[in-house]
Amino acid sequence: MSGATAPSDPVRQPGGGARLARRVVAVALAGALAVYGATLLAARWTRVHIDDARIGAEMVTLSSEVSGRVSEIAVIAGDAVSRGTVMLRIERAQAELELRVLEAQLAGLRSQRAQIQAQQEMVRAQVASRLEAAAAQANAAEAAHRSSRAALEKARAQFARISALMDRAVMSRQIFEDAQATLQIAQQQESAALAGIELARANRGAIQAEEAQIAVLDHQIATLATQEAALAAQGEQKRIELAKRDIVAAFGGVVDATFVDPGEYVSPGTRLLIYHDPARIWVDANVKETDFRRLKLGARVEIRVDAYPGLAVEGRIERLGHAATSQFALLPSPNPSGNFTKVTQRLPVRIAIAQNEGRLRPGMMVDVGVDVVD
DSSP: OOOOOOOOOTTTSTTHHHHHHHHHHHHHHHHHHHHHHHHHHHHHHHEEEEEEEEEEEOOEEEEOSSOEEEEEEOOOTTOEEOTTOEEEEEOOHHHHHHHHHHHHHHHHHHHHHHHHHHHHHHHHHHHHHHHHHHHHHHHHHHHHHHHHHHHHHHHHHHHHHHHHHHHTTOSOHHHHHHHHHHHHHHHHHHHHHHHHHHHHHHHHHHHHHHHHHHHHHHHHHHHHHHHHHHHHHHHHHHHHHHHHTEEEOSSOEEEEEEOOOTTOEEOTTOEEEEEEOTTSEEEEEEEEHHHHTTOOTTOEEEEEETTSTTOEEEEEEEEEOSSOGGGGOSSOOOOTTSOOOOOOOEEEEEEEOOOOTTOOOTTOEEEEEEEOOO
16 A cells, blocks of 8 residues: 555544534625625615605594584594594584574565565556556546537537527527527536546546556565575575584594594684594605606505514505605795705605505504616
8 A cells, every 4th residue: 555645534623513614604694695785786776765654644634613512522533434424513502593583584574575565466456457447437538528529519500500590680589598508508518528538637647656656565575585585595504504513524434533522612713523534545755856766656666564564565656746845844944154065855755555454554654665667
């Protein structure tokens, strides 16, 4: 055999196994770090991450539109309500009494108007009847005048013949005087018939003047109708006010808080309660302006809820803001001094999501990862 010595086994050498284990761990850690780094790089280039987003909803605050004391509160925080549910009532007694007074006044006006209308119809009928009688009287007077005028013409002709004969001493004095008397009577009768015509005309004029009373009654009826309309409007306004004393749910939802107690006096504008529809939720996020250009409407979003570790919810971008959030600040930050520190602005983004077994509540914090493509 040769005298050369075989290579020694490092595992069998003292401390060789520990060194090998350290090498394996180092390689594994390096590989894990490489994978993690690659994942971070991939996420950086394919996603926009937002860690200060929160769930939003339409938090509807109901306020009083009338004055009065709260007579009943039918719900408390956490109660589910359906559309039309009465959640709170404000006392109605005074408003109902005022409505009854208005209704009584309206009934009185209607009765008064009906009475005047009946009076008007009676006056109209009377005037029509009297006008008809006056027309008949005028016709009779004209007929009498024609008759008396004919008798007058006849008496004149007869008197003229007798006068001619009297001049020739052919006719007796007695016949002449009789003819003269007949003429005078005919003249008087013709004058009386003419006076009857004038009287009939005067009566007809007086009756026609009474028709003006119908116009006066028309004006009174119109005035009462206007007053009725005003009272009817007041009554309808009072009914609307009565309806507003029952605070009802406009949609199904959950009561979040109540701000008044039974017996408390409220006035228009007083907050009464707040509620929302748990099925209509979304996520509001503020994105850095440097990442905003990478977002698109309809982009897929992965949402993780802080309250439920491990729960992932998928959403879609449905709205991109058109102004930075700093533009809505109550106290703007002008720069009159010239000292300027540039701060990255944020723009609002709304993400549509679906409810998850009722676990997603308005105000919960979430982490958002938006899939983007440069």
